[in-house]
Amino acid sequence: MKKLLLLFVGSLFFISCQESKKETMGITPEHKNEVVEAIKNRRSIRSYKPEQIDQAQLDTIIDCGINAPSALNRQSWEVRVIQNADLLKRINDSFVDKAKGKELKGSAARSQEPGFSVFHGAPTLIIVAKDKSNPYSAVDCGLLAQNILLSAESMDIGTCTIGNMASILNDPDAKGFLKEINMPDTHEVAFGIAIGYKNESPEAKTRDTSKVQYVK
Ligand SMILES: Cc1cc2nc3c(=O)[nH]c(=O)nc-3n(C[C@H](O)[C@H](O)[C@H](O)COP(=O)(O)O)c2cc1C
Numbered sequence: 001m002k003k004l005l006l007l008f009v010g011s012l013f014f015i016s017c018q019e020s021k022k023e024t025m026g027i028t029p030e031h032k033n034e035v036v037e038a039i040k041n042r043r044s045i046r047s048y049k050p051e052q053i054d055q056a057q058l059d060t061i062i063d064c065g066i067n068a069p070s071a072l073n074r075q076s077w078e079v080r081v082i083q084n085a086d087l088l089k090r091i092n093d094s095f096v097d098k099a100k101g102k103e104l105k106g107s108a109a110r111s112q113e114p115g116f117s118v119f120h121g122a123p124t125l126i127i128v129a130k131d132k133s134n135p136y137s138a139v140d141c142g143l144l145a146q147n148i149l150l151s152a153e154s155m156d157i158g159t160c161t162i163g164n165m166a167s168i169l170n171d172p173d174a175k176g177f178l179k180e181i182n183m184p185d186t187h188e189v190a191f192g193i194a195i196g197y198k199n200e201s202p203e204a205k206t207r208d209t210s211k212v213q214y215v216k
Helices: 002-021 034-041 055-066 085-099 106-110 137-154 164-169 172-180
Strands: 078-082 124-131 157-162 187-197
Touching (some): 034 137, 055 078, 055 137, 085 164, 137 157
Antiparallel strands (some): 078 124
């Protein structure tokens, strides 16, 4: 009986240790500042208010994006900020059409439901494209994106990275869309960023702290 009890307590301890590895760490009071707060408060937003973002705020956010570091300062990205409702609808329709009969993951699994939007109904969609000939371009684009995400968060503006945008816009039959947004042949779409005023406040997802190891 005693052994059983010890085994039970031991298992509980083991489970709680495992769980503590997967956690969202809080902000220590002495390291509380606006940058840390924006990083910790940012969430992927999947519900937006219909009104368009203030142009001055958007200009600042895009300016923060292009102030990201890039390999050899090549600024290898191409960025398109789409606010044309007709074009946004056609891009979404194209995704819905191609998704028919496919088993997709995440929110795209609901692609055939009425009112589905691959960019979550955001009034603005930023398309980020990488230079096909530059091996660092994906990293450049990722850094640009994070600057966009964090500067938006600092203004309480919601964002969501949309990887699905690459599959839609890099499809050979999507050349018309790329022409319409003036994308050069040298580039391919890396992802989109949905951006707009938040209409939800999702909880933080857990982070696996065991992915980080200090080697001293
Ligand atoms: C490269 C990349 C592609 C993503 N693609 C999508 C997407 O197509 N649709 C979506 O709703 N979220 C997408 N996300 C958002 C992730 O699901 C989200 O960042 C992750 O679940 C962590 O949640 P958090 O951003 O709220 O911390 C993507 C994120 C990244 C970095």
